[in-house]
Amino acid sequence: MNKNKTYSISDLSQRFDITTRAIRFYESEGLLSPNREGQKRIYSKKDYITLKLILRGKRLGWSLAESRELIQMYNPKQDNEIQYQKVLEKVHESRERLQQQLHDIEIMLVELDEHENRVNTELKGLTKGSP
Amino acid sequence: MNKNKTYSISDLSQRFDITTRAIRFYESEGLLSPNREGQKRIYSKKDYITLKLILRGKRLGWSLAESRELIQMYNPKQDNEIQYQKVLEKVHESRERLQQQLHDIEIMLVELDEHENRVNTELKGLTKGSP
DNA sequence: TTTTACGTTGACGTAAACGTAAAGCTAAAC
DNA sequence: GTTTAGCTTTACGTTTACGTCAACGTAAAA
Numbered sequence A, B: 001m002n003k004n005k006t007y008s009i010s011d012l013s014q015r016f017d018i019t020t021r022a023i024r025f026y027e028s029e030g031l032l033s034p035n036r037e038g039q040k041r042i043y044s045k046k047d048y049i050t051l052k053l054i055l056r057g058k059r060l061g062w063s064l065a066e067s068r069e070l071i072q073m074y075n076p077k078q079d080n081e082i083q084y085q086k087v088l089e090k091v092h093e094s095r096e097r098l099q100q101q102l103h104d105i106e107i108m109l110v111e112l113d114e115h116e117n118r119v120n121t122e123l124k125g126l127t128k129g130s131p
Numbered sequence C: 001t002t003t004t005a006c007g008t009t010g011a012c013g014t015a016a017a018c019g020t021a022a023a024g025c026t027a028a029a030c
Numbered sequence D: 001g002t003t004t005a006g007c008t009t010t011a012c013g014t015t016t017a018c019g020t021c022a023a024c025g026t027a028a029a030a
Helices: A009-016 A020-028 A045-059 A064-074 A084-129 B009-016 B020-028 B045-059 B064-074 B084-129
Strands: A035-037 A040-042 B035-037 B040-042
Touching (some): A009 A020, A009 A045, A045 A064, A045 B084, A084 B045, B045 B064
C-alpha cells in the first residue's frame, strides 16, 4: 500500500524509542543511507525496515559491524544475490548462544534452590540444638 | 571432599579460558578477594565458584556491576541473609530477554523464507517472460 | 649462577556505541 | 520580525571490560 511513506529522523526516533544521535550514528557507520531533501534526511519504508533489522540484531547481541554485513546482503547490488548461508550461520550462532543461556539460567535456579534448602536445614539444626 | 583445593591465577585462567588480567580486573572491581601467600594470590574453591558465577553472568549479558551485586548477596555478611528476591528478578529479566530473542530469531527465519520465495518467483517470471 | 617460569603492581591504550554540548541553518508561528 | 521547533555538522567526552606494555620480585631448574 503506502510503500512511499517517509519519516523524519525524530519520527523514527520516537517510533523505535532511540535517539536521533543513534540513528545518525548508524548512518555514519554505513548501516543506513536515507535520501535528502536539502539538508534534511528523509527516511523511506526501506530505511524503516533496515532500522528494525539493526535493533533486532542488537537484541541478539550482534555488533553493528555484523549487522552491517547482513544488511548489505539484504540489499544485494544487482549482480550478487543475497547469501542466505551467512545469514543462517549468524542465526545459528545466536541460537546456540541462547541455548547456552537457557542452560545457565536453569543452573542458577537449581543452585538457588539448593542454597535455600541448605539454609533451611541449618536453621532447623539451630532450632533443634538450642536448649 | 577436597574443599581446601587451591588454585594459582594461571591455573584458573587456563581452566576458564580467560586471561590473568581479567581475573585481576575482577578482583579490582570487588568481585573476587583471594587469599595471599606473600605476594601471590591463592584462590580457594569458593573463589573458583565465584568466578564461575561471573562468567555465567557475562554469558547472560549482565554487567560486572550487576554480577558483583548478586555475588555479594551470595556471600551474606553474617547478619543479612541472601536476598533471593533480587536474584530471582535478575534471572526473570534474563529469561524475558531470551524470550524476546527467540522471537527475533523466528522472525528472521520467516523473513528469510519469504525473501527466498520472492526471489524464486521473480526468477520464474523472468524465465516465462523471456522470449 | 644465570636462565626460565611465574607472579606482582602500576599505568596508559583501546574498541564499541553512543552521549553531550556547541554553533549554525530554516521554516512556520506568533 | 523575532521566537520557536526541528534539523544540521563538528567534535570532544564517557562507559565497560579488559589489552598491553614496563619494570620488578622470587623461586626452581639447568
